[in-house]
Amino acid sequence: xxxxxxxxxxxxxxxxxxxxxxxxxxxxxxxxxxxxxxxxxxxxxxxxxxxxxxxxxxxxxxxxxxxxxxxxxxxxxxxxxxxxxxxxxxxxxxxxxxxxxxxxxxxxxxxxxxxxxxxxxxxxxxxxxxxxxxxxxxxxxxxxxxxxxxxxxxxxxxxxxxxxxxxxxxxxxxxxxxxxxxxxxxxxxxxxxxxxxxxxxxxxxxxxxxxxxxxxxxxxxxxxxxxxxxxxxxxxxxxxxxxxxxxxxxxxxxxxxxxxxxxxxxxxxxxxxxxxxxxxxxxxxxxxxxxxxxxxxxxxxxxxxxxxxxxxxxxxxxxxxxxxxxxxxxxxxxxxxxxxxxxxxxxxxxxxxxxxxxxxxxxxxxxxxxxxxxxxxxxxxxxxxxxxxxxxxxxxxxxxxxxxxxxxxxxxxxxxxxxxxxxxxxxxxxxxxxxxxxxxxxxxxxxxxxxxxxxxxxxxxxxxxxxxxxxxxxxxxxxxxxxxxxxxxxxxxxxxxxxxxxxxxxxxxxxxxxxxxxxxxxxxxxxxxxxxxxxx
Numbered sequence: 001x002x003x004x005x006x007x008x009x010x011x012x013x014x015x016x017x018x019x020x021x022x023x024x025x026x027x028x029x030x031x032x033x034x035x036x037x038x039x040x041x042x043x044x045x046x047x048x049x050x051x052x053x054x055x056x057x058x059x060x061x062x063x064x065x066x067x068x069x070x071x072x073x074x075x076x077x078x079x080x081x082x083x084x085x086x087x088x089x090x091x092x093x094x095x096x097x098x099x100x101x102x103x104x105x106x107x108x109x110x111x112x113x114x115x116x117x118x119x120x121x122x123x124x125x126x127x128x129x130x131x132x133x134x135x136x137x138x139x140x141x142x143x144x145x146x147x148x149x150x151x152x153x154x155x156x157x158x159x160x161x162x163x164x165x166x167x168x169x170x171x172x173x174x175x176x177x178x179x180x181x182x183x184x185x186x187x188x189x190x191x192x193x194x195x196x197x198x199x200x201x202x203x204x205x206x207x208x209x210x211x212x213x214x215x216x217x218x219x220x221x222x223x224x225x226x227x228x229x230x231x232x233x234x235x236x237x238x239x240x241x242x243x244x245x246x247x248x249x250x251x252x253x254x255x256x257x258x259x260x261x262x263x264x265x266x267x268x269x270x271x272x273x274x275x276x277x278x279x280x281x282x283x284x285x286x287x288x289x290x291x292x293x294x295x296x297x298x299x300x301x302x303x304x305x306x307x308x309x310x311x312x313x314x315x316x317x318x319x320x321x322x323x324x325x326x327x328x329x330x331x332x333x334x335x336x337x338x339x340x341x342x343x344x345x346x347x348x349x350x351x352x353x354x355x356x357x358x359x360x361x362x363x364x365x366x367x368x369x370x371x372x373x374x375x376x377x378x379x380x381x382x383x384x385x386x387x388x389x390x391x392x393x394x395x396x397x398x399x400x401x402x403x404x405x406x407x408x409x410x411x412x413x414x415x416x417x418x419x420x421x422x423x424x425x426x427x428x429x430x431x432x433x434x435x436x437x438x439x440x441x442x443x444x445x446x447x448x449x450x451x452x453x454x455x456x457x458x459x460x461x462x463x464x465x466x467x468x469x470x471x472x473x474x475x476x477x478x479x480x481x482x483x484x485x486x487x488x489x490x491x492x493x494x495x496x497x498x499x500x501x502x503x504x505x506x507x508x509x510x511x512x513x514x515x516x517x518x519x520x521x522x523x524x525x526x527x528x529x530x531x532x533x534x535x536x
Contacts (some may be wrong), residue, residue, distance in 0.1 A: 012050040016042055021050065099157070107157025110150040110169065117146035118176040125185045132279075139180045147173030218316060225250050226281055227317055230289050234318065237291070244273075246291040247300055247318050251307070254286055254324040261329060262307060263288070265356035268392035269303045270295055287319075306356055331360055340371050350376050353383045361387065362395045369402035381406045381413065388416045396420065397432035404438050414442025421450055437465055445472045452476045456484075459491035467498040474500050478507050490522055497526030502534055 010023040017040035024033065024044065032043050042048060121143060124131040131139060151169035158165035225248070233246040254262065259278050266272060266288065273292030281287055290300070301310050301320050308325040331337075332348045339345055349371075352364035365387070368380060384403050387393050400417055407413040417438045424431055431454060439447040448469060455462040466473055473495065481492045493511065496504045505527060512523035 011044070013044055013048045014050050015040060016048060099159075103157045103159070106153045107165070110153025110157065111172070113146055113153075114150040114169070114172045114176055117143055118179055121176065121179040122183050125183055136180055136184065140177065143177050143180065147176060221314070222317060225287055225317070225319060226279065227287070227319065229277070229279055230287070230318065233289055233291050242292075244292045244294055245318070246289060247293065247297060247320065249288040249290060249300075249304060250281075250319050250321045251286045251288060252311070252321065252323045253284055253326070254307075255284075255326045255329075258324070258326060258329045259286060259288075261357050262324075264358075265306070266290055266303065268390070270300065306354070328355070329357065331355075331357075337364070338367065345371070346375050346380075350380055350383070353380065353387070358393065358395075361393075362398065365395065365398045365402050369398060369405055371405075373406045373408075377406055377408050381408055385413055385416045388413075388420060397434045400432065400434040400438040404434070404441055407438075407442070410442045410444075414439045414444035417442075418444055418446055421447070425450060425453075433461065433465065436462075437468070440465055440468045445469070448473055448476050452480060455491070456480065456488060459488050463491045463495060467495050470499050471501065474504060478504055481507055481511060490519065493519070493522040493526050497522075497529040500526065500530050502530065504530060 009026060011026060011029065012021060012023055014021050015035040015037065018035060018038040020035060020037040022036070029044050032041055034041050120130065121139060125134075126132065147169075151166050151173060154169040155162045155166040227248060230246060230248040237244060237246055249266070251259075251262065263276070263278065267274065267276060270290060270293045272290045276288065276290045276292070279287045279289070293300070295303075297313055297315060297318070297320060301313055304310055304320055304322045306328075307322055308328065309323045311321045311323050313320050332352065336342045336344045337348050337352065349364045349368055352360050353368075355361055355364075365384070368384075373380070381403065384399055384406060387399050388396055388403070393399065403413045403417075417435050421431055421435055421439065436447060436451060436454070440451075451462060451466055451469065451473075455466045466477075477492050477495050477500075481489065481496070484492050489511065493508065496508060500508075508523050508527055508530075512520050512527075514520070
């Protein structure tokens with residue numbers, strides 16, 4: 001009977017050279033073979049044949065084998081003195097495998113969602129915030145939804161410790177749900193906060209007189225605009241006894257991206273408090289509460305006219321209704337704005353000067369400062385003078401450079417520049433050369449003391465402008481000359497050579513007596529220039 005195992009008929013041999021084992025057929029006995037590992041030739045005999053003894057179950061006794069599981073008998077016989085093996089249920093793979101990235105991300109998202117919702121409930125209830133006007137019940141519903149989702153996501157993310165994870169989520173959710181009870185600002189509906197409605201104004205009894213039609217219209221308008229924040233601000237200023245006031249700008253049809261330009265413009269021209277804020281309203285409208293101002297409704301209406309058309313003023317509500325023209329915020333064609341030969345160049349750049357966007361205004365000033373004043377000279381010069389007097393304008397040097405080109409009648413531009421120079425001198429700010437040059441061009445001699453002070457500090461910068469003043473600078477330079485030295489004295493002699501008269505000759509002669517050879521040459525040249533102008 002043949003063996004069921006085909007390997008039983010093979011001989012197990014070992015190479016005497018390298019010890020490599022092989023199985024070969026019985027027919028190769030007493031024959032010479034070659035090792036496949038070391039290529040050594042040897043004969044297959046009893047010396048190279050490996051003999052192994054077969055072991056049957058039960059012949060070897062090894063206590064270490066007891067650690068392995070025994071297969072139960074097929075017949076189910078009960079073994080005497082031994083407890084049969086009982087197999088447990090198949091474990092959940094999620095408890096054995098490492099946590100997947102999806103579960104980790106889900107857990108992070110759940111915890112983050114609860115924290116973010118807590119921050120929204122804490123800080124979103126301020127005036128104009130995302131929760132302003134949302135009642136307490138709606139806030140709790142929103143927080144409850146975030147809590148349920150967060151707890152479920154935390155439980156899904158922690159299959160090995162699901163109870164512990166959901167308990168942590170429950171504690172976080174409890175803290176989040178308690179926030180609306182402590183931060184309850186703005187939890188009243190806007191329609192109830194915007195003053196008394198027609199129903200609340202009406203007496204509860206039928207015997208009292210009904211509200212007039214004008215009062216009804218005013219109440220309806222108050223609810224439509226949503227003047228609650230404005231009324232609150234007015235009451236706050238009144239309680240503080242402030243002399244300033246709060247006014248509402250009802251901006252109709254304004255595009256959302258333009259509100260930052262409008263806010264900056266209103267703050268700049270009214271010097272309003274930076275806390276002035278926008279409140280979105282239905283239909284794309286906005287209510288801007290402008291607080292901390294001293295101007296009247298009519299003055300603010302004039303400023304708001306730059307935004308569009310002022311439709312109506314409501315003194316009872318302290319509100320100005322403005323229909324915004326969004327096309328005013330769009331810059332013209334750059335090709336036409338830059339081409340001085342284009343017929344629309346002057347008209348478009350004049351419109352740019354009237355924009356509330358200071359960046360567009362600055363670009364228009366740069367272009368006009370390099371253009372020949374052909375048309376609109378008076379209008380453009382007047383607008384440039386207005387820009388020179390505005391505190392929020394930071395590009396006054398280019399404005400002065402443009403005014404030297406466009407100023408038609410000497411006087412107004414020089415006065416405006418002189419006021420700005422004095423203001424900067426008082427606050428020790430830098431004085432642009434273009435600003436002083438404009439005053440000198442306007443022949444305003446009031447700048448001489450200021451220019452003399454600037455020249456004494458830095459003669460190399462201010463010498464040429466000081467000389468442009470003309471004979472009006474002679475007396476001031478003559479008074480300063482004896483006290484000067486070095487480069488300042490050289491500069492003074494050169495200025496007197498340009499603008500001095502015969503009154504400067506004695507001072508120059510006294511200065512020329514010094515031993516400095518360079519100074520002697522400058523004094524000689526200045527004296528010759530003065531005598532030539534005097535015809536001597």
